[in-house]
Amino acid sequence: MAIIEAADLRKVFRRIVRRPGIGGAVRALFSREYEDKIAVDGVNFTLAEGELVGYLGPNGAGKSTTIKILTGILVPTSGSVRVAGIVPYQRRQENAENIGVVFGQRSQLYWDLPLRESFELLRAIYDVPRNRYLENLAHFSAILDLERFLDTPVRQLSLGERMRGDFAAAMLHDPKIVYLDEPTIGLDVVAKEAIREFITRVNRERGTTVILTTHDLADVERLTPRVILIDEGRVIFDGALQRLRTEYGTHRTLVVTFAEAPTNIDVPGTEIESREGLVVRLRFDRRKLSAEAIIRRVMERYPISDVSIIEPDIDTIVRRIYVEGYQHGAVGAPS
Amino acid sequence: MTGAVEPRRRPRFRLEPYVEFARTAMAREATYRFDVFTTIGSFVVRVYLLRMVWTALYAHNAAPHELSRRAIITYSAVALLMGIVMDIDQTRALKDKLHDGSIATDFLKPIIVPFYFFADGTGEVLFHAVLLIPATLIALLIFHIIVPGPGVLAAFALSFLLGYLVGFFLNFILNCSAFWTLEISAVQLIVTWLTDLFGGELIPLILFPAFLQNFIYALPFAAMFSTPLLIYVGVIPPSRYFEVMGLQLVWIVGLAIVSTLMWRAGSRRIVVQGG
Incomplete structure (x- = not known):
């Protein structure tokens, strides 16, 4: 009721x-x-x-x-x-x-x-x-x-x-x-x-x-x-x-620690979120690419010493909605 | 507005919350014990000073014929006794709550909000009324004020109560103006001066020149102090009690109407504009 x-x-x-x-x-x-x-x-x-x-x-x-x-x-x-x-x-x-x-x-x-x-x-x-x-x-x-x-x-x-x-x-x-x-x-x-x-x-x-x-x-x-x-x-x-x-937490973040400073970072299917010295955060859409595929792509191109994956937290999700606005079926989803 | 308007069913009125508001206000006032000493202390000093002034004036034969020296000292002492409760701005909580926005929490409760302010203010005043006991004893024992017969005393008490209500509504109206303007202390100060001067708290109004007296009686201030005081010292004879207290009642009704209108307009402003 x-x-x-x-x-x-x-x-x-x-x-x-x-x-x-x-x-x-x-x-x-x-x-x-x-x-x-x-x-x-x-x-x-x-x-x-x-x-x-x-x-x-x-x-x-x-x-x-x-x-x-x-x-x-x-x-x-x-x-x-x-x-x-x-x-x-x-x-x-x-x-x-x-x-x-x-x-x-x-x-x-x-x-x-x-x-x-x-x-x-x-x-x-x-x-x-x-x-x-x-x-x-x-x-x-x-x-x-x-x-x-x-x-x-x-x-x-x-x-x-x-x-x-x-x-x-x-x-x-x-x-x-x-x-x-x-x-x-x-x-x-x-x-x-x-x-x-x-x-x-x-x-x-x-x-x-x-x-x-x-x-x-x-x-x-x-x-x-x-x-x-x-x-x-x-x-x-x-x-x-x-x-x-599920609708909004579409993007995960791969944190890569490079073994040596790369001159330019270009990993298809990702965008650079931040970069601090050797540590670079790459954002990717988990519906398009698996973590395994991304890690493979990074390792093929650069020598690295460490990787980890950050799952989207509710804070990030909500902040993204405030900034980008909500569209049904989530932003960046294939239409 | 869409949707059918519902009949306004008023919830059953219970007195208990308002009694509790008054009791709580008394308990709150009791936490400021220092006030007790300053109130009594300043009472004694002010009566003493006024007695000196009147004694000096009477020694120079500037005495008004209606009042003896002892009667005018009685007048001043009783005026100051009344002031212990009359000079309290018992609804200033309204102004404060409008300023800081906490009035919203009062509207969240199942209470009639202006009654809350009345109950709260009355509790505060009742606590201070307790101070009247030692202050009156001092007035009797040290300043030897005149004590009239029981009939006059009863009339004085009733007139005092009416005067208190005049003062209450006057304060309430002033505090209500905080619905529209945040700064009301200047207006309050002017009203305090007018009350001091034209209310008869300091100088009996019968000592004023005739042309001023007409003007004074067109204002509500005389109904607060002057009427009960002149009853006490016997300048107003029992034959005029009905007339003078009737006038006090007229002021109460008039000011209560203005208070209600201001409260309605003010609270509507809150529910429509969000304060």
Whole structure:
């Protein structure tokens, strides 16, 4: 059953154009010029209950705008959206009861008060039954190791501790859906791992639907079987991470260490990615050439001392899509 | 917008979250203990200074005939007592949250957002109201202020409450202007001056020249301080209570309407423009 449906979602922001200098400021007093910025441009997707989806895109792609529309704090310019059967911006408060949100860059906890006080306040806001609240608190404390700093004022917590507190805070009322906006930003490896473990368990054990936006592709590899890629306000890919890898991870890299500096490198079917002294990285399409064939070609032409092959990682794949744009069936594929 | 508009079903209203907001605000204020000493300390110093000023003026026969020397010192002391809670900008969190964008997190919660600011501000004010106890004792024991009969005291308390609400909405309106402009401290400063001068906190308004008085009563500031204070010192007789408190109520209703309109327009700006 679809828990989130977004169809032809568009959001256009109208901004005042500011001209530079005093002259511009004076002119702005009398006549204002506006420019339209299209943040989200016809986004479509559907999420089934219990899915864990990575929502990815470069800065300014429209990720946050989409999330804001889904949470009900932004009204779309056109298009329709339903979250658990509710149009979020029409019934913001009701929608709020169904969702939990974590912003990596913005805490929802009370700065001056111990973590426990923020939790108590959230219990009152969401009207969580006392038993359920204590059960959840005990459960989250165990997974996230909160016990040590439950009574410490939030201002004295480290970023990792604060984030763990924020995660527990977002989940105390058993939301059906959680939106995680760059939740691992700035965290050390240990904290990241704790958070990832928490997300996995919440999704698996409670069936919570999770939308995760991140720039850390390790999060995606660890957590989300499905990814939605967005760029310039449009969905450019929606599917299994595995499919993205096969469609886009078409190029492998052969790292060759030459025995002596070659004057010019020319291996048919490859292009030079980089060259540092004797180490040269050659990129090739694995559908056209096997690694064995490439190595043979290199060895026929040059004396070499070492070779290794690098498989494309998700980072490279996504970077390539951001730079080159997505075309169905992958760039460089024989048409 | 495509799609049929759904009926706006309001979720069941519960008071509990707002009580908790107020309680949390009190707990937060309690973490700044230093404030307690500075508040009491500056109260004592200011009453002492004002007593010196009034005593000197009365010694030179510049006394207004409506108020005795003791009555005017009482007036000043009670005004400063009121100031302990009235001078708090209890909704400044709104301005701060608009500046740093964290207002978005409040809209993510199933709460009526302006009620949150009201509850939070009231919690803060209630905490400071506790300071009224030692401050009042000092005013009674050291400055020997006049204590009127229970009827007048009750009328004063009610008028004080109405004055507080006038001040609340005035602050809320000022903080709401941060929806449109980021810099509001200059306007706030001007309003603070106007309140000091035309609210009657420092100088009883009856000492002002007649032409100025008409002007002053056309502003909401007198409803904040002057009305309850003049009730306390007996310049406003019981026969006029209905009239003066009615006027306070008119100000509250008017300012509440302006507040609501500003909040609606401002929050619409957020949901349409993204802040």
